[in-house]
Amino acid sequence: MAGGSLAWGILGDHLGRRRALISALSVAALFSAVASVMPTYGTFMTARFCSGLGVSGAFPLTFSYLTETCSRSTRSRYAGVLHSFWPMGAIFTSILSHMTMPTGGADIVEDNSEHWSSWHKFLILSILPEVACIVGLIWASESPRYLLEASREVEALAVYQRLHRLNKARTQYGLTELELPGRAAYRDRPASPTRNVLNQGLETFRQAFQRVSSPTHFRTTLLLASLHFLLGFLYMGISTFSSTIIKDLREHEYFLHKQYVTNNNFSRIYVNHTIENVEYRSTTFSNATFSHLNLNHVDFVNCTIEDSEFNSVKASVSYFKDTTIKDSRFIDTDLTDHHFINCNLINNTFLSLVSGCNVDFDYNIYLDDLYDETLSWAGFMFPSLCFMGFVLETATRPPVAATASALAAIASAGMFVANAAYFVTTVELAVKILLVCALNAVTLAVVEGYPCHLRCTAHGMMRSLYHIASLCAIPIYSMLVHTMLLLPTILTMCLAIITALLCTRIQDNSKVLL
Incomplete structure (x- = not known):
């Protein structure tokens, strides 16, 4: 996912939001389907890796695509709604897996003896939303702001007029409402001197990194990149903490x-x-x-x-x-x-030994706990993010992100007294919702903090750091949970407080016309 966010973020600024989004979703859907028929572990994981590239590529593209299509007064609201469909996807996936796959370890072993087992069906069904999105995007318009930057003013004007008409505006669309860019950033881009795809890709990445980290954007990039790293680390950290603690509690109860x-x-x-x-x-x-x-x-x-x-x-x-x-x-x-x-x-x-595998599969895998846990945090996160979208319409980004992060620091204090599954789930629920609300505000700050020709590239880099931080959090929190609960609690609280302080340094660009 770290690689996919970076690659498709750059593609979004080169090919356009809509075309890049269709390609990312197509890769995700195709390799999810391919994974369902892979015969070996290695080929299966390769297909899942490729599917993850496409899935993560959609994130930086969708926010730029949507906010560039919305008016300045409504983009916060619709960005919140867009973000809220992520926990809705988690609910959909959990219900789908609960309906199609067994939850007991022994049942899973029995099911895997079938040639076409339940996880094959689950992977096939899980690509239905991606296919629906691809079909919908075929008839969607390109981002009008991207068209303007690409010197395709006639197409951009047609898109603006279409949006004007679809919104049932009673007034005639006026050309004066069209704010042309100060310069055609895409028109001035030099042609590649080589036809080597690898060299061209590396050169494109180098140029993108140079532009995002140029003196004009260096402070913004460093600040927002740090926030994404911290939020990714904290989010995956609390997820790892809660799942590990709940598993340990279940095992302790079991062995009693x-x-x-x-x-x-x-x-x-x-x-x-x-x-x-x-x-x-x-x-x-x-x-x-x-x-x-x-x-x-x-x-x-x-x-x-x-x-x-x-x-x-x-x-x-x-x-x-x-x-x-x-x-x-x-x-x-x-x-x-x-x-x-x-x-x-x-x-x-x-x-006739059935298997010579030296790894035991534990039948006590507690998939029901995972299902209940996902439904609890995702069910509350959906309305919270929708509400956050309306809050950001009337409030600026820095105080909202800082307040959510500070409250997450306070809520994480409950990790120290995590002695029951329901209490662990409650703490996880509170911290996750507050962190994602802060991430929503920071995401809008990324979209509004860069010009059109750098927007997807910058956001892709930020999301890449978010996923890298998630990878770092898993072993660290898994280790700390088995020492003493005070250590992960202090770590989470300190990082959340640092995040809150950094959020106050965000430059508010909520009034900027994208």
């Missing part, structure tokens, strides 16, 4: 109910039901049969297993430790060498 079977003897038993969350210690199994079942978090510690059979057994985080296994048979199981730790194996038979 662990059963312990000690010093028992089982002879001539037949077991064909799932065994879950049990530890057998110093126990003897003689002439026992385990058939067509799952071992979920089951440990055999210092046990003796003689003349027994494991037939069609699947294991999830289950191990044999310091155990003697003699004259036994393992048929069609996924129990491999790493499941036997310091064991004494004598005259056993292993036939």
Whole structure:
């Protein structure tokens, strides 16, 4: 996503908002469909990488495209509505996955044995909004401001007249309302001296970076880039924190109910039901049969297993430790060498192992928690961003962004006392909403802070930094959560306060005609 934001941001200033947006959505939809039929992990991840390029490319393009089409008095409102459709997309994706895919680990393993499993259907259905957007954009007009900068004044005038007519204005469209650019930035762009695509792309990137970081825009670029990095780091940080804490709480609750079977003897038993969350210690199994079942978090510690059979057994985080296994048979199981730790194996038979993978798939993946968590924050974020759009119509960008960031710092104090899943979700909800409201104001500051021929390029660079910061936040917060909660709390509060202070330095250009 970092690469896609950067690449399509530059393309948006070269090809036009509409054409670049169609290409970005087409790449996203095409490779999402391709990923659904990829046969191996490597090809699947390659297709997902390419799909991510297109998805992230749409973000800097849509904001420039929309705000350049709106009037000065309404662009804040519609930018807020546009931003609010991001959590709506999260809700759509969550409901779609909940309807099409299993939520239990064992069910997922069973589903993946099918040639056309549920995740294939989910990926196909998830591209429907992209296809709808592409179809709609075919009949949409190009950004009139881009057309003006590209010296296509006649086309720009036709677009302005069409917008005037669609808004059912009673007055005749006046040519005096058309503010021509001071210079034709695209007309003066030099032609590339080489036909080498790679060299031309690198040269285009270098020129774009030079223009955005020129003395005229250096202060604005440095400030807004820092804000995007901080907001991306904080947003992914609180997401990682909440998901990790909720998982740890669920696992702690799960293992509190662990059963312990000690010093028992089982002879001539037949077991064909799932065994879950049990530890057998110093126990003897003689002439026992385990058939067509799952071992979920089951440990055999210092046990003796003689003349027994494991037939069609699947294991999830289950191990044999310091155990003697003699004259036994393992048929069609996924129990491999790493499941036997310091064991004494004598005259056993292993036939048709299902898998030799050394990574255990944990059946306790808590997808229901992820579904509920997404619905909670996205459901509240949608009206919040719509409301923020109206607030920004009457207020300037700096105080709104600074206030939202400061409130996020206060709300993040709840991370220190995160001892229940519902409380963690509440803190995540509050912090996420406030951070995205601040991001909405900062996004408008980016759109309004650069001229038309640099707008998408600058925004693409900012979004690229946002995604890079998200990548940095994941390992840092994952590590800090398992130390002491005071550390991630202090880190989040300090960075949110710094963000609030930097927001006060934003130059307000809300009255500028885009």
